[in-house]
Amino acid sequence: MRLSDRVLHMQESPVRKLVPIAEKQKKNGKKVYHLNIGQPDIETPKAFMEAINAYDTSVIKYSFSQGEPVLIDAIIDYYKRDGMVYEDNDILITNGGSEALTFTTIATCNPGDEILIPEPFYTNYNGFTSAVNVDLVPITTKAEDGFHLPKEEEIVKLITPKTKAILFSNPGNPTGTILTKVEMDMIKRIAIEHDLYIISDEVYRKMAFDGLKSYSMGQLEGIDDRLIIVDSVSKRFSACGARIGAIISKNKKLTSNILKLCQARLCVATLEQIGAAALYKMPSEYANEIKDIYEERRNIVYETLKEIPGVVCEKPQGAFYVVAKLPIESAEEFCVWLLQDFDHHGETVMLAPAQGFYSTKGLGKNEVRIAYVLNSDEMKKAMNILKEALKVYNQ
Amino acid sequence: MRLSDRVLHMQESPVRKLVPIAEKQKKNGKKVYHLNIGQPDIETPKAFMEAINAYDTSVIKYSFSQGEPVLIDAIIDYYKRDGMVYEDNDILITNGGSEALTFTTIATCNPGDEILIPEPFYTNYNGFTSAVNVDLVPITTKAEDGFHLPKEEEIVKLITPKTKAILFSNPGNPTGTILTKVEMDMIKRIAIEHDLYIISDEVYRKMAFDGLKSYSMGQLEGIDDRLIIVDSVSKRFSACGARIGAIISKNKKLTSNILKLCQARLCVATLEQIGAAALYKMPSEYANEIKDIYEERRNIVYETLKEIPGVVCEKPQGAFYVVAKLPIESAEEFCVWLLQDFDHHGETVMLAPAQGFYSTKGLGKNEVRIAYVLNSDEMKKAMNILKEALKVYNQ
Numbered sequence: 001m002r003l004s005d006r007v008l009h010m011q012e013s014p015v016r017k018l019v020p021i022a023e024k025q026k027k028n029g030k031k032v033y034h035l036n037i038g039q040p041d042i043e044t045p046k047a048f049m050e051a052i053n054a055y056d057t058s059v060i061k062y063s064f065s066q067g068e069p070v071l072i073d074a075i076i077d078y079y080k081r082d083g084m085v086y087e088d089n090d091i092l093i094t095n096g097g098s099e100a101l102t103f104t105t106i107a108t109c110n111p112g113d114e115i116l117i118p119e120p121f122y123t124n125y126n127g128f129t130s131a132v133n134v135d136l137v138p139i140t141t142k143a144e145d146g147f148h149l150p151k152e153e154e155i156v157k158l159i160t161p162k163t164k165a166i167l168f169s170n171p172g173n174p175t176g177t178i179l180t181k182v183e184m185d186m187i188k189r190i191a192i193e194h195d196l197y198i199i200s201d202e203v204y205r206k207m208a209f210d211g212l213k214s215y216s217m218g219q220l221e222g223i224d225d226r227l228i229i230v231d232s233v234s235k236r237f238s239a240c241g242a243r244i245g246a247i248i249s250k251n252k253k254l255t256s257n258i259l260k261l262c263q264a265r266l267c268v269a270t271l272e273q274i275g276a277a278a279l280y281k282m283p284s285e286y287a288n289e290i291k292d293i294y295e296e297r298r299n300i301v302y303e304t305l306k307e308i309p310g311v312v313c314e315k316p317q318g319a320f321y322v323v324a325k326l327p328i329e330s331a332e333e334f335c336v337w338l339l340q341d342f343d344h345h346g347e348t349v350m351l352a353p354a355q356g357f358y359s360t361k362g363l364g365k366n367e368v369r370i371a372y373v374l375n376s377d378e379m380k381k382a383m384n385i386l387k388e389a390l391k392v393y394n395q
Numbered sequence: 396m397r398l399s400d401r402v403l404h405m406q407e408s409p410v411r412k413l414v415p416i417a418e419k420q421k422k423n424g425k426k427v428y429h430l431n432i433g434q435p436d437i438e439t440p441k442a443f444m445e446a447i448n449a450y451d452t453s454v455i456k457y458s459f460s461q462g463e464p465v466l467i468d469a470i471i472d473y474y475k476r477d478g479m480v481y482e483d484n485d486i487l488i489t490n491g492g493s494e495a496l497t498f499t500t501i502a503t504c505n506p507g508d509e510i511l512i513p514e515p516f517y518t519n520y521n522g523f524t525s526a527v528n529v530d531l532v533p534i535t536t537k538a539e540d541g542f543h544l545p546k547e548e549e550i551v552k553l554i555t556p557k558t559k560a561i562l563f564s565n566p567g568n569p570t571g572t573i574l575t576k577v578e579m580d581m582i583k584r585i586a587i588e589h590d591l592y593i594i595s596d597e598v599y600r601k602m603a604f605d606g607l608k609s610y611s612m613g614q615l616e617g618i619d620d621r622l623i624i625v626d627s628v629s630k631r632f633s634a635c636g637a638r639i640g641a642i643i644s645k646n647k648k649l650t651s652n653i654l655k656l657c658q659a660r661l662c663v664a665t666l667e668q669i670g671a672a673a674l675y676k677m678p679s680e681y682a683n684e685i686k687d688i689y690e691e692r693r694n695i696v697y698e699t700l701k702e703i704p705g706v707v708c709e710k711p712q713g714a715f716y717v718v719a720k721l722p723i724e725s726a727e728e729f730c731v732w733l734l735q736d737f738d739h740h741g742e743t744v745m746l747a748p749a750q751g752f753y754s755t756k757g758l759g760k761n762e763v764r765i766a767y768v769l770n771s772d773e774m775k776k777a778m779n780i781l782k783e784a785l786k787v788y789n790q
């Protein structure tokens with residue numbers, strides 16, 4: 001019995017090899033600062049559990065396949081605050097942004113079809129697409145350019161008859177880059193001209209620094225029929241383990257067809273939807289408080305990186321990541337060394353080698369992604385350890 | 396922009412057309428007994444919410460991609476009670492049995508591959524497979540035979556080079572049929588001889604009546620490398636809305652590859668896993684109490700069906716469903732009529748037309764699935780309504 005080619009060819013997680021090494025070192029007493037995963041330390045708002053505890057839990061029943069009405073209403077109100085008007089059947093609740101991306105891929109692409117995507121990109125996009133036989137075609141962006149998009153002609157020449165969509169996260173994981181209005185307009189133009197869906201992963205929206213605003217593609221006109229927004233409570237409300245996401249689109253034919261996928265898997269966890277509704281109802285100031293916290297951490301990370309000779313990175317403007325080019329040969333080897341062979345007063349850091357975020361072979365070899373998900377004191381310590389480590393490593 | 400063929404070709408839910416009709420009638424004051432969906436009225440054990448409330452919920456963090464260790468351990472202990480010994484990495488926690496079936500299909504089949512399945516079958520199997528371009532090949536079973544399997548040669552002649560697995564639910568949804576030991580051995584023989592995976596959906600295990608025991612395929616020897624058990628807390632512990640399922644297999648290459656699919660979607664909802672662990676730890680007597688409740692309901696349904704002239708159905712032995720052939724032309728029309736045009740003292744019943752459970756065109760036209768998910772008093776009333784309705788309908 002063979003397994004399917006599609007599962008055999010699936011990429012493993014870029015930090016997979018590092019996890020057992022980290023676990024072993026932690027057991028031996030070494031402290032490891034985890035900057036390798038987007039799991040924030042920020043408390044989930046209490047409203048989440050309060051809503052669950054106020055709910056009738058005598059029978060944990062199926063929810064609706066589309067999602068709990070209270071959650072859908074909360075999302076509609078949340079988007080209205082930013083001038084985006086959606087109707088009830090424009091919104092489908094999913095098992096995290098993950099399922100939203102899987103369903104969107106299945107609904108827009110047949111096996112063998114292609115989706116354009118700026119690289120480096122969130123590595124799990126590989127999984128969502130290759131598991132259902134769709135190919136990602138990378139639009140390469142560079143640390144030197146702050147990971148902004150190349151010129152329109154560079155993108156257009158990647159389009160084939162098999163290209164069905166352009167997918168991106170904005171603010172970007174792993175880059176922290178925020179698309180400019182000019183870039184958003186270019187994406188719109190390309191999508192209209194070449195008849196592509198636009199899949200805009202906006203789970204980090206509102207996390208924008210330096211007074212910047214992170215616009216939603218939903219604020220652009222003329223793309224209602226082709227725009228699919230992916231949203232999630234994971235990052236914005238520090239509720240990664242709730243697994244509540246959403247597909248938002250005004251293309252009724254698309255949503256009614258994706259609803260069939262929703263119906264097949266019956267529903268998303270009921271309690272978590274009740275909790276998530278309370279999160280979307282949080283006052284708008286909450287987003288600012290969270291943004292301020294991450295901005296402070298971003299500053300710590302960026303200030304330290306600037307002090308290290310040979311590091312290349314532009315100041316990231318959003319989300320809670322930065323991809324930095326380090327003065328080393330192989331980030332993978334460096335990350336193993338950090339865990340296995342290095343410590344600074346008994347402490348070290350765990351980073352994500354960035355190679356796994358590129359689909360073009362050979363790119364990102366000397367780059368790492370740093371997730372600034374720890375409090376400022378810990379981030380300072382962690383970044384200082386990285387600085388010391390690079391000194392030792394390059395001696 | 397076209398949508399994908401795979402999503403356009405997906406079947407809609409067999410009760411989809413009925414839902415708006417039922418909702419309208421309910422608004423007009425008609426009482427509708429819902430025998431159309433497998434949502435039991437039985438209370439979820441209190442242990443579920445107690446475990447969640449005892450858990451540290453300050454940050455709702457990602458769980459492990461494989462699943463929460465406390466839940467995996469609870470499942471291992473639960474299977475040990477029936478003499479089935481599994482190791483930690485034999486178990487992967489999924490978003491309900493639904494995701495377990497999707498992942499299993501992706502991992503065992505490439506696009507264009509085939510899975511054998513006795514029909515009538517759980518209609519959502521269509522969704523899990525067609526969404527990822529796999530074809531279900533039906534092994535037709537009949538109401539007259541109590542929906543037991545045909546002879547071995549009838550099954551074997553359906554096998555092609557593209558056949559990768561045989562899939563079934565046992566006890567069966569929608570039939571309530573329990574496979575005999577002889578049938579289980581036949582499946583084993585066919586799978587070994589033709590090198591197929593066995594995907595055994597056992598979410599209704601332990602719900603077996605008349606002193607029968609519902610064996611697990613995991614209790615058979617010699618198929619460790621090809622057996623994949625799908626489990627779930629939904630039915631057995633009346634926790635449908637928790638969306639906690641599992642893939643259980645001793646084929647390490649299979650589980651390590653499906654783990655890649657688990658990693659791509661990060662994890663299953665954390666709180667629900669904590670609650671589900673408490674469910675698997677419930678004492679064994681709990682299963683018997685639940686079984687007794689459903690057996691009483693089954694008796695009510697079967698006794699009434701026997702009294703109706705022209706109805707064909709064998710006594711169902713498990714789960715909480717029965718498929719009955721009614722003395723009518725079209726079950727779909729009858730189900731619409733029941734909701735729209737009929738009432739018995741202001742009350743009616745909603746049933747699932749069985750046509751949607753068959754993949755062979757034309758089969759099941761005059762059959763319905765009845766889910767006995769209401770308490771005995773309500774089941775008596777509902778079945779009496781059905782009896783009266785058939786009298787009126789056939790006048």
